[in-house]
Amino acid sequence: MEYSVTIRMNEHLFLRDPEGSELGRRIVQQGILLFDDIGVEEATFKKLAERMGTKEASIYRYFENKHRLLVYLVAWYWQWLEYQLVFQTNNLTDPCEKLERFLRLILLKDLDTASSDAIDIHALHRIVIRESSKAYLTRHVTEDNRQQLFKPYKDLCGRIAGIILEYRPDYKFARSRASSLIETAHYQTFFMQNLPSLTDFAPIASGQPEDTTKLLEFLRHLLFSSLNGK
């Protein structure tokens, strides 16, 4: 699986391109680990700097603030995911199969964990589940949106909507269906792990690596029942 693709990011996401220097790359890499460890809320640039052996001010040269770093990471994730989708489906013709591939992808199933890259994709995935909605649930969505910060997410949704329309050209809710699918995957994962009584996927034993098989089945059921309905 191709991890080390250089993903070109929107310039509004940063002050100085973190891909352009060793320090920048470490900010991203360690930022992911910090956010995953203690959560975005508890994280500060000071703590990140200490963890990295650098100074707060240096990080501020790359990212305007913590929120922008989060938006950057989430955008990176969506671009990465879209790339994976394209890569995994470009030899497929059946839209049904493409959707199935995507379902597995958003749950990060069957992914070779040998991350050659500096990015810990599983940590990033956990951040996306817990924190990504905070990237847009703010007062400045409109402004951020104007700066195209959510373009990667919209692009991905657009692509899924496209596959849905390949499958059912007359489906009326392709975009809402796509965004619902993604969001549902995320908070159902969160609920399963943290508020299991809101789901039907209670873990067999606590401490067990959680089983996404039933969740996948649920998502598949939801998606295809809506697309196959009269």
Added chain:
Amino acid sequence: MEYSVTIRMNEHLFLRDPEGSELGRRIVQQGILLFDDIGVEEATFKKLAERMGTKEASIYRYFENKHRLLVYLVAWYWQWLEYQLVFQTNNLTDPCEKLERFLRLILLKDLDTASSDAIDIHALHRIVIRESSKAYLTRHVTEDNRQQLFKPYKDLCGRIAGIILEYRPDYKFARSRASSLIETAHYQTFFMQNLPSLTDFAPIASGQPEDTTKLLEFLRHLLFSSLNGK
């Protein structure tokens, strides 16, 4: 419609019961207006105190912090909604009709806006859409959950799941279906208003009172296609 029902709240949600004093009630009432005006992120107890003509310290006597106030408001909303659901469906026998009622309820459709109560339910609804997921998307979910802070949400989901099972006793995902329905209603509303390209409900003209008719149709379609599927 009964607004002025006294809703009994979990004691862990506050330090001193806000229902028990005039000041307390004003904190809740004005808290809703402040959160709605400037968002939870921008809100502080200092600003709330200034707005109310009281002191920061007085508010701290009622609520541990801003987050707890948010959790309180959201819990209140869920209890209110469950009450409305019970009230509106206790004379119905058809589970299908009950679900239809609920769909309209989560969108706050056909509600007599003559709020006799001090609580501005529309403002609270907007807060729930924008901020409620932040009530549980934290590092201390587990602890908060142990204190039963999310019980109202779980109770409501449980009730919806119950209706689903009335309708389809063999449905395997009643709880996930219920929580998905609620969450989908919320962020699709948010997307419709803020990131419309993620939905199929683009407003006809900006500034127009947004039309939830198509969203309602979408939710109905999603719900019943999954329940009626083979």
Added chain:
DNA sequence: TATTTCTTGATAGCATTACTATCTTTTTTG
């Protein structure tokens, strides 16, 4: 009615956060 208790007001203070500014040293690059 007197008194104790409870509630709120008023003021102060403190550690942390979220930056900004400046200056020096190191590294890169033309």
Added chain:
DNA sequence: CAAAAAAGATAGTAATGCTATCAAGAAATA
């Protein structure tokens, strides 16, 4: 090698998120 750019180091500041204390007024109780 010179000039420019990046990073390190140190300081500082306004706002945030509290906690503490004490006095005044209101309410409950003896």
